Amino acid sequence: MIARTRFAPSPTGALHCGVVRTALFAWLMAKQSGGQFLLRIEDTDQKREVEGGTENIKEALRWIGLQWDEGPDVGGPYGPYIQSERLEIYKKYAEGLIAKGLAYADPYSKEELQVMRQKAQAEKRPFLYRDHRPTNPPKWDGTQALRIKLEPKVWSWDDAVMGTVTMGPEMIDDYIIIKADGFPTYNFCHIIDDHLMKITHITRSQEFISSVPKFLATHEVLGWESPINCTMPQVMDETGKRKLSKRYGAKPILDYRDTGFLPEALVNFMATIGWNDGTEQEIYTVPELIEKFSLGRVQKSGGIFDEKRLLWLNGAHIRRLSLDELYPKVEDFWPSSAAKASVDYKKNVLRLVHERLKFFSELPGLTSFFFEEPMLSDTIFSENKQLKKLNADERKAMLTKVAAALERSDFSEADLEARMRPLIDELQTKPGILFGLIRVTVTGSNIAPGLFETLHVLGREKTLTRIKKML
RNA sequence: GGCCCCAUCGUCUAGCGGUUAGGACACCAGGUUCUCAUCCUGGCAACCCGGGUUCGAUUCCCGGUGGGGUCACCA
Numbered sequence: 001m002i003a004r005t006r007f008a009p010s011p012t013g014a015l016h017c018g019v020v021r022t023a024l025f026a027w028l029m030a031k032q033s034g035g036q037f038l039l040r041i042e043d044t045d046q047k048r049e050v051e052g053g054t055e056n057i058k059e060a061l062r063w064i065g066l067q068w069d070e071g072p073d074v075g076g077p078y079g080p081y082i083q084s085e086r087l088e089i090y091k092k093y094a095e096g097l098i099a100k101g102l103a104y105a106d107p108y109s110k111e112e113l114q115v116m117r118q119k120a121q122a123e124k125r126p127f128l129y130r131d132h133r134p135t136n137p138p139k140w141d142g143t144q145a146l147r148i149k150l151e152p153k154v155w156s157w158d159d160a161v162m163g164t165v166t167m168g169p170e171m172i173d174d175y176i177i178i179k180a181d182g183f184p185t186y187n188f189c190h191i192i193d194d195h196l197m198k199i200t201h202i203t204r205s206q207e208f209i210s211s212v213p214k215f216l217a218t219h220e221v222l223g224w225e226s227p228i229n230c231t232m233p234q235v236m237d238e239t240g241k242r243k244l245s246k247r248y249g250a251k252p253i254l255d256y257r258d259t260g261f262l263p264e265a266l267v268n269f270m271a272t273i274g275w276n277d278g279t280e281q282e283i284y285t286v287p288e289l290i291e292k293f294s295l296g297r298v299q300k301s302g303g304i305f306d307e308k309r310l311l312w313l314n315g316a317h318i319r320r321l322s323l324d325e326l327y328p329k330v331e332d333f334w335p336s337s338a339a340k341a342s343v344d345y346k347k348n349v350l351r352l353v354h355e356r357l358k359f360f361s362e363l364p365g366l367t368s369f370f371f372e373e374p375m376l377s378d379t380i381f382s383e384n385k386q387l388k389k390l391n392a393d394e395r396k397a398m399l400t401k402v403a404a405a406l407e408r409s410d411f412s413e414a415d416l417e418a419r420m421r422p423l424i425d426e427l428q429t430k431p432g433i434l435f436g437l438i439r440v441t442v443t444g445s446n447i448a449p450g451l452f453e454t455l456h457v458l459g460r461e462k463t464l465t466r467i468k469k470m471l
Numbered sequence: 472g473g474c475c476c477c478a479u480c481g482u483c484u485a486g487c488g489g490u491u492a493g494g495a496c497a498c499c500a501g502g503u504u505c506u507c508a509u510c511c512u513g514g515c516a517a518c519c520c521g522g523g524u525u526c527g528a529u530u531c532c533c534g535g536u537g538g539g540g541u542c543a544c545c546a
Contacts (some may be wrong), residue, residue: 010546045545110544117543126473147543149539167475179544186546193527210541233477234539243540269483280494299484301477302539311482311494319509345532356508367546384506416484422503435505447507467480 001030007066008190010045014252015060016354017305018244020207025232026203027066028271028293037202039071040193041082044183046432051229054082060253064263065286066247070197078197083189090184093192093222094146094177102149102221104175105140110134120248129174146190148218158408160201160230160295162209170214179321180397191215193222203230206302207243230295233274234302244305258361261310265317269310273303315358323351329452335364337371345370348457352449370458373466374444386432386448396471398427398437403467411460416452441470 005026009019030037035069039061041054043380045429058072070076080086108116113129120127129151139145159165177188194202209231219226234243237250244250256266268284277292278433284292315342318326327347332449338346354368379394381387390398405419424434442463 012546042546048545061521106544113544121472124472141480162476165475168473171474173542176544183544185544190546205540206476207540208546212475231476236539238482240538272483274483278485280485282483282495300478303484304482306482306496312496315509353508355510358508386506404491424505431505433505439506445506449507 001032003033003054004038004198005030005033005035005041005193005203006197006199007061007068008040008042008193009057009204010186011050011057012045013050013053013246014227014254016057016244016246016250016252017266017270018250020060020066020253021273022203022205022232022237023061023066024064024121024267024270025230025293025295025298026201029203029230029292029295030069030203032293037068038076038197039068039081040197040198041072041084041191042187042327043082044189046181046183056252056254058134063257064253064267068468075296078214080442083184083193086189087182087184088188088195090178093190094184097177097221098140098150102147104137104149105135106145106147106176107134107138108199112380126170128170133174142182143180145176145180147174148177148221149174150214150221151218153217155216157212157216157226159209159212160228161233161298162231162300165209165212165451166227167210167213169285171210172217175214175215175277187211188218189361190195191218191222191224194227195219195222195374199227201228201230203232205232205243206234207223233299235270235273236302236304237361238305238307240304241304259331260362261314262317262329265314266310268317269313273305273437274299282322283313310360310362320357321349323354326350326354330360330363332361333400335368335371337368341371345457352453352457356449361386369443369445370449373469374442376440376444376470380440380444380446382437383414384440386430386436387440390433390437395437398423398429398434399467399471401427401432402438403464403471411456411463412450413456420452438467442466462467 007023007026008024009015010081027037029035039058041057043049043054044118054072061068068074071081072079072368075081079439094103105295122398129147130150133149137222138144152172154166154168155171155198155432156166158166175187176185178184212229212231215229216226236242237244237248241247252353258264264286265285267289271284271293275293275298277294278297321329327350330350334341334346349367349370354364356366357363381390387395402420402424406416409415409419420434424431436446439448439451440446441455443454
């Protein structure tokens with residue numbers, strides 16, 4: 001079945017992985033079936049709208065690779081795709097309902113409703129507006145809220161993920177379709193839009209599942225068939241105690257870009273929270289996900305966002321790339337001291353750290369000594385288990401020999417090794433001590449790529465300058 | 472509180488009546504090695520509880536318990 005799916009966020013802040021995971025599944029369904037993925041901006045709450053919200057959504061989706069087939073910027077046959085530009089449409093349907101006696105003006109103030117709600121709560125029973133439904137409502141003049149009239153009944157439906165779900169009549173109530181400020185509510189307009197835009201599968205996060213009877217009843221009142229409801233399990237934060245949400249500091253998705261994550265790694269990670277293909281495969285490319293994704297294998301229970309796993313996955317995806325594929329992706333992450341370095345030199349450096357890179361913003365810490373003289377801390381020798389056994393004179397004696405041997409080297413990796421190895425016996429020391437001493441002297445760090453590769457890339461001049469300076 | 476959903480290692484999960492309950496992340500140990508990383512080997516670690524059904528339940532049913540979600544003129 002060809003799926004037309006949509007992602008319909010409201011521009012109220014930065015997009016985080018919880019909502020993008022739902023968008024990803026919708027996108028995968030569309031791509032897999034040869035259908036379309038739509039982006040629709042749900043900006044009917046002016047109070048919560050955030051400056052730049054829509055731009056952030058588009059930027060985040062583009063970075064992660066969820067390009068929409070219809071929506072803002074790209075257009076499409078059922079536009080506009082921004083709800084604030086569709087107000088006349090919603091109004092038309094609202095008026096249609098009024099004419100049929102299926103919608104009516106709400107005569108109560110917010111305060112009056114609040115009192116009724118509290119009373120019901122105090123009596124430990126659900127508050128139902130329809131118990132207070134006015135018998136003779138005022139004519140709707142656009143300054144009151146407009147409510148839809150829904151008949152209570154038991155609703156049962158097939159959810160593509162959750163299976164058959166049944167909810168009682170208390171889940172149905174007369175809800176507001178147009179607010180007193182003239183804007184329609186999400187509950188009302190997303191149904192109209194999904195219908196008009198010919199959406200076949202509605203993906204929603206689990207928090208909406210108890211609203212589905214309302215949506216189903218609204219379809220019925222409008223005389224439409226409901227698309228297939230696909231309720232996605234929640235993504236929980238690292239505590240596992242609550243869903244990922246802006247309110248509790250869920251990381252904006254673009255932060256992962258800025259930290260140097262690969263979008264395909266993040267996609268791989270998000271897809272496998274709540275979905276697996278039943279095999280033991282862990283690492284998926286995007287085309288593989290498109291091929292293998294299936295709604296039937298989406299988990300019903302929520303999953304925790306485990307950043308350690310993301311880190312591992314990102315490293316694994318980085319290691320899959322060739323040097324030439326990786327190089328352009330790390331362009332913005334080099335230390336500032338690398339600004340004047342040549343492409344060839346930077347590629348050689350990148351090759352040496354390729355396998356240990358977990359995310360790109362580690363790059364300066366891993367490579368800065370290739371571009372500038374390292375700062376040697378006073379404790380650098382005492383911190384090293386092997387080197388702390390040497391006193392300053394012994395270090396000096398060793399480095400003097402090293403310098404002399406290096407003077408004669410052509411600085412190829414093989415020649416460097418051929419000249420350094422014999423010094424171990426000559427100086428009656430161990431590889432760990434001799435090589436460690438050179439490493440610390442030249443890189444300023446106890447952690448670096450292989451010594452001969454490092455010296456080779458660094459070159460004769462930088463290497464000898466640093467050793468002589470130490471002497 | 473009402474309603475809904477859920478329940479396998481710490482985490483992501485496989486399992487769909489009979490398995491030594493499998494894999495991955497994380498963690499620990501060892502190997503390779505000049506450090507780190509990669510890689511390899513090994514280890515630790517789970518079926519929430521109680522009733523049924525059945526020759527036999529992690530698996531099916533019921534009830535608890537626990538967790539999450541939701542009850543707005545927000546989406």
